[in-house]
Amino acid sequence: MKLKTINAGFVKVDGGAFFGVVPKVLWQKLIPADENNLVPNILRLLLIDDGQHVILIDTGLGNKQDEKFFKNYHRYGNHNLPEVLQENGYSVDQVTDVILTHLHADHSGGAVLKDGQNNYLPAFPKAKYWVSLDQWNHALNPNQREKAAFLPENYMPLYEQGLLHFVDKDTEIYPNIFLKHRYGHTRGLLSVHIKLGNRWLIYASDFLPTAYHIYEPYIMSYDICAEKTLQEKAEFFQWVVEQDHCIFFNHDPYNECGIIYRDKKGHKVKETFTLEEFLARK
Numbered sequence: 001m002k003l004k005t006i007n008a009g010f011v012k013v014d015g016g017a018f019f020g021v022v023p024k025v026l027w028q029k030l031i032p033a034d035e036n037n038l039v040p041n042i043l044r045l046l047l048i049d050d051g052q053h054v055i056l057i058d059t060g061l062g063n064k065q066d067e068k069f070f071k072n073y074h075r076y077g078n079h080n081l082p083e084v085l086q087e088n089g090y091s092v093d094q095v096t097d098v099i100l101t102h103l104h105a106d107h108s109g110g111a112v113l114k115d116g117q118n119n120y121l122p123a124f125p126k127a128k129y130w131v132s133l134d135q136w137n138h139a140l141n142p143n144q145r146e147k148a149a150f151l152p153e154n155y156m157p158l159y160e161q162g163l164l165h166f167v168d169k170d171t172e173i174y175p176n177i178f179l180k181h182r183y184g185h186t187r188g189l190l191s192v193h194i195k196l197g198n199r200w201l202i203y204a205s206d207f208l209p210t211a212y213h214i215y216e217p218y219i220m221s222y223d224i225c226a227e228k229t230l231q232e233k234a235e236f237f238q239w240v241v242e243q244d245h246c247i248f249f250n251h252d253p254y255n256e257c258g259i260i261y262r263d264k265k266g267h268k269v270k271e272t273f274t275l276e277e278f279l280a281r282k
């Protein structure tokens, strides 16, 4: 099984919102904010090539919206996903599966393209797009607080073309690739757990977006239920710490992967490394 990190560009988000209840005097030592209190976020995707399937996890923000929309994201880097894939040796037609961990715009934006006539088209026309049924139902009826993150043009064109594939329970979609539901960040977020021999690599998605969010009090203000995230962290850490399994961070501008440990105050990152380093030492 081949694994590859795909850099789908960068955005900047409000540092306060990103670190929740943690005071700025503490979090700014980890990721310094700019003059507008913004901190950098990468949109880091994972590509899995098992010889039979080419599976892309998440699609970044894409580049089909207008400047007014993008202004709030303070983009930089390359958000043209087909181009980025090409640079990594893959064409859009080679992608057989896209796992949308959830439907927020910074994860589903690249799933659909806009052509010269303003038609929305699936960015991966030959792919099966996986999403949880709970997330789907949630996105169709968003509440006022989460609504701005759900843009129908990011997923309705997929639904209309019959490309969406819904999962309603934790499942192994292909050998050694598991989808696990979570509910603290948004309803029915899917973390992708990949079994590599006797170790696991976990694409946690926004459940654990950076190495800094390992420590219990660090929970994004975007989460719909911080208490649920806390519970999910406790359950997850119990499994992951004992076995030294590796977490892949999808928004961490500095750390790609990490393993964690428990001290008397809670859980922290023990060591961080690139995906390549993890695969080499495995």
Ligand SMILES: [Zn+2]
Binding pocket: 104, 106, 107, 206, 251
């Ligand atoms: Zn996100």
